[in-house]
Every structure is written in structure tokens, then in C-alpha cells.
Amino acid sequence: MKEKTLSRREREKIRQRKEMLAAALELFSEKGFHNVTMHEIAERSEFATGTLYKFFKNKEALYKSLLYEQTDRFDKALTKALEGPGDEIEKLRAYVEAKGRIFSENISMIRLYFAETQGASFNILAGLDAKLRRKHDQILDRLARVFEAGMEKKIFREGCDPFYLAITLDSITKAFLLLWLENPDRHPYPQDPDQILDIILKGLVSHPI
Amino acid sequence: MKEKTLSRREREKIRQRKEMLAAALELFSEKGFHNVTMHEIAERSEFATGTLYKFFKNKEALYKSLLYEQTDRFDKALTKALEGPGDEIEKLRAYVEAKGRIFSENISMIRLYFAETQGASFNILAGLDAKLRRKHDQILDRLARVFEAGMEKKIFREGCDPFYLAITLDSITKAFLLLWLENPDRHPYPQDPDQILDIILKGLVSHPI
DNA sequence: CTATTATATGAAGCTTGCGTCACTTTTTAT
DNA sequence: ATAAAAAGTGACGCAAGCTTCATATAATAG
Numbered sequence A, B: 001m002k003e004k005t006l007s008r009r010e011r012e013k014i015r016q017r018k019e020m021l022a023a024a025l026e027l028f029s030e031k032g033f034h035n036v037t038m039h040e041i042a043e044r045s046e047f048a049t050g051t052l053y054k055f056f057k058n059k060e061a062l063y064k065s066l067l068y069e070q071t072d073r074f075d076k077a078l079t080k081a082l083e084g085p086g087d088e089i090e091k092l093r094a095y096v097e098a099k100g101r102i103f104s105e106n107i108s109m110i111r112l113y114f115a116e117t118q119g120a121s122f123n124i125l126a127g128l129d130a131k132l133r134r135k136h137d138q139i140l141d142r143l144a145r146v147f148e149a150g151m152e153k154k155i156f157r158e159g160c161d162p163f164y165l166a167i168t169l170d171s172i173t174k175a176f177l178l179l180w181l182e183n184p185d186r187h188p189y190p191q192d193p194d195q196i197l198d199i200i201l202k203g204l205v206s207h208p209i
Numbered sequence C: 001c002t003a004t005t006a007t008a009t010g011a012a013g014c015t016t017g018c019g020t021c022a023c024t025t026t027t028t029a030t
Numbered sequence D: 001a002t003a004a005a006a007a008g009t010g011a012c013g014c015a016a017g018c019t020t021c022a023t024a025t026a027a028t029a030g
Helices: A008-031 A038-045 A049-055 A059-082 A088-104 A107-117 A128-152 A162-182 A194-201 B008-031 B038-045 B049-055 B059-082 B088-104 B107-117 B128-152 B162-182 B194-201
Strands: none
Touching: A008 A038, A008 A049, A008 A059, A008 A107, A038 A049, A059 A088, A059 A107, A059 A128, A088 A107, A088 A128, A088 A162, A088 A194, A107 A128, A107 A162, A128 A162, A162 A194, A162 B162, A162 B194, A194 B162, A194 B194, B008 B038, B008 B049, B008 B059, B008 B107, B038 B049, B059 B088, B059 B107, B059 B128, B088 B107, B088 B128, B088 B162, B088 B194, B107 B128, B107 B162, B128 B162, B162 B194
16 A cells, blocks of 8 residues: 655655644644744744745645544544444444543643534635535545434334434534533543433433323 | 613614614624624614724624624523522423524524634634633533532432533534524424433433443 | 765745824814 | 814724745765
8 A cells, every 4th residue: 555665755745744743733732823923833843944845835734734644534433433343323323432541641632633623614725625524524424324224124213303313413522522622530531422322312201102 | 770861862872873783793603703894884873984983992893892782782691590499300401492583583693602602712812712611601601500500409319510511502502502503493492491402311211320 | 985866944026904003184172 | 153072084004924945955967
């Protein structure tokens, strides 16, 4: 798959690029696109501003690269969780668990990812939004199909739109992650996925009408 | 409550201020804080830039005023819904319904409100976030108390943290509103609040274990 | 070791946009 | 009607920050 015949120089460049993106990730996730200067990214990554421009056409391109590469990793991990073994409930558990695990390991990415995949970002860069959104929509579709399959197998009751259930689970997990981000001690992301899943799996009303 | 003895001039000033804020709201909600210039706001509101500065100390102050005044309205309306008559399920219905109605009437506010009350905004302005968040937290607390009361009355089953249920309902309604914002025809915000509420009220599993 | 090429640098140029202020217009008071 | 005060204007000063490029440094080849 990957070329193994990389020169010393080429490997070095990849490493440098990574360091630049790492510094940028930290800064962007702390302060957002507009409140970070190229000079800051240069300083934190210990390069000169000019060097940044050898790797990225401009600030926008740097931000795009960062976002594409990071979201790709997350989207792949979430998709994989939904395609794992087990029945539909197991798949949902895997999804909730994977989401918690991935983001816990990449805290600084949480805000950036959610800002761009949800509506709150104001099209910082034209077109970016749409592209990332499309990928996120694929995950929502996959999630919806899990709910659908569960209904066909009579694991889940009918009557809810599978897509809306997907939106729901997506937004709940997001809410829990943001809560955890704000106050990790008081509101940890649940170790047990069922703490989240039960909210939609078990009904809240004691005596269904 | 309100002074009725306002001079022609004073009333005129209030009207002008409103027009400035209205223009700013449109622009900010379209493009976000950083992508809107004072010149644009001046143009759209048909004043000179200098005049804006007679009303607001600077761009930041303008944005703050806008946000405070708008969120105040929404927070009051949501609180009122939760304090209305009826049992706990009725209160939740009122909340879901009010949220849909208010935002439908103020589309351009949706993004701005959610961007600031949820974590996705990157502290555009220091301190603003915290102040708005605190007010939003009060709504979450109120919502949590409704769930709690419902449990005490045995309307709801025990076993879920009321606060987390509040977070859940808040995030689901938000998700539906954003969905509707993106594609009003395909995904209208439900007329019937139960379409949203049933997701957490009725369990999804057909045969509870 | 020297020449050549590739890479890194950061000071400076240039653009953008915030906020000011000298001036004009309107309103109010006499 | 006239003067004084208040309000409105928009061109411009100035600062911030993106990007460039002449120069310095390092790597590679001969």
C-alpha cells in the first residue's frame, strides 16, 4: 500500500509537516481559526513563517489539510465500529464506545471536529463545510441503516424514522463529549455505552399508555 | 415597568439601535463574527460607520449586545414553557414546542445562539461564552428538575440522571432545529412535540429484557 | 574541499478592516 | 430667524497579520 522507498529527506519532510500540523491543531482547537496567527504556528512548531509556506499554500490550505486528515481518521474509526460483529445493539454500543475512545485520545480535536461537522461553524472556509458534512452524512446513513436493520429483525420497535434516530444518537454522544470536555471530573464520558444507549433504548415513562 | 415618557428623539434612537442590531444579526448569522466588517453593518443598516460607534463602543460591544438581548428573549421563553401548567410530560411538550416556535420565527438567530451556548464557538470574545453558558445552564437545571419531579411522581422510571436527561433533550431539539435549518422542506421541525419526546419516553427495544 | 543545488529564514511589503475625528447636517432652543 | 447644540458622516490613520523574497544556511555532488 504505502511506498517504503522514501529517502531520508522525504521522511524528514513528512515529520516536519506532521509537527506543523500538530502545532496548528493545538492552537486552532484552543482559539479557533481567526484567532491564530501564522506566526504563532511557526513559533510553536519551531519553524520560520516562511517555512510554513513551503508546505502549505496559505493559512487556509493548512487548516484544510489539518481538518481533512483528522476527520478522516475519526470517520474511519466510527464506520469501522458500525461494521463490527454482533447484533444491532452491539453495533450501537461499539459506536458509542468508539466515539468516546477516539475523542478521549484526541481531546484537542473534539471542538474542531464538532465545529465543522455541525452547523455551528460559519463557513470559515467556503466549500470545506460541505465536503466534511458529506462525509459525516455517510456516517449518519450507516447509523440509520443499523436502526433500520434492527427494526426489520424486530429488535427495535417500529414507528421512528431510522435517520432521525441516527441524528439523535449522534447528537447525544456529542453532547456527552462536550460535557466531558468542559468538566472531565464531574462529567466523564460513560465507560459503559449503555448509560447513553439506555436513554433511547429503554423508555422513560414508567407505565406506557 | 417601562418608562413611557420617552422623547421623540429617544424613541428614534431606540429604533435606530434596533435597525443596527437587526442588520448585524443578519450578517453575523450568515458569516460569523470575523467575516463581517463594520462597514458592511453600516451599509446594510444604512448608517455611516461613525454612527455605529456612537451607539456601540466597538465591534465587540455590538456583538455582545446583540447576543445578550437575543438570548435573553429565548431563555425567557424556554423558561416560561417549563413553568407552564400541566404535568411533567406536558412541561416537556411545551419546551419542545416553544423551542421550535421561537427559533422558527427567528431563523437567523439559530446558528448564533447555538454557536455560543454550545461548545463549538471558540471563545470569540473572552468572557462572553461563560456568561451566556451560565444562563443556558439555568435552563438545563430547570429541565433537569422537571425530569426529577417526574421521577418522584413515578411518571418516569428511575435510573437516569435527570441532568443527563436534560442534556439529552436539549441536544436532540438542537439537532432537529439544525436539520430543519439546513433543509426546511425535507426535515421540518416536528409540529407534534411527541415526535421528539417519544424518542426518550418510549423505549426503542421491542421486548425489554 | 569546492561548487551547486535545495532548503530555511524572518524582516518587510502589502492588504484588510477597525476606530477616529474634523466637518456637515439636522434638531432644538431662544 | 438665528444661534447653539446634537447627531450623522465617511475619508483616513493606524495596527494586525498574511504572504513574499532576498539572503543565509545546510545538504549533496563532483
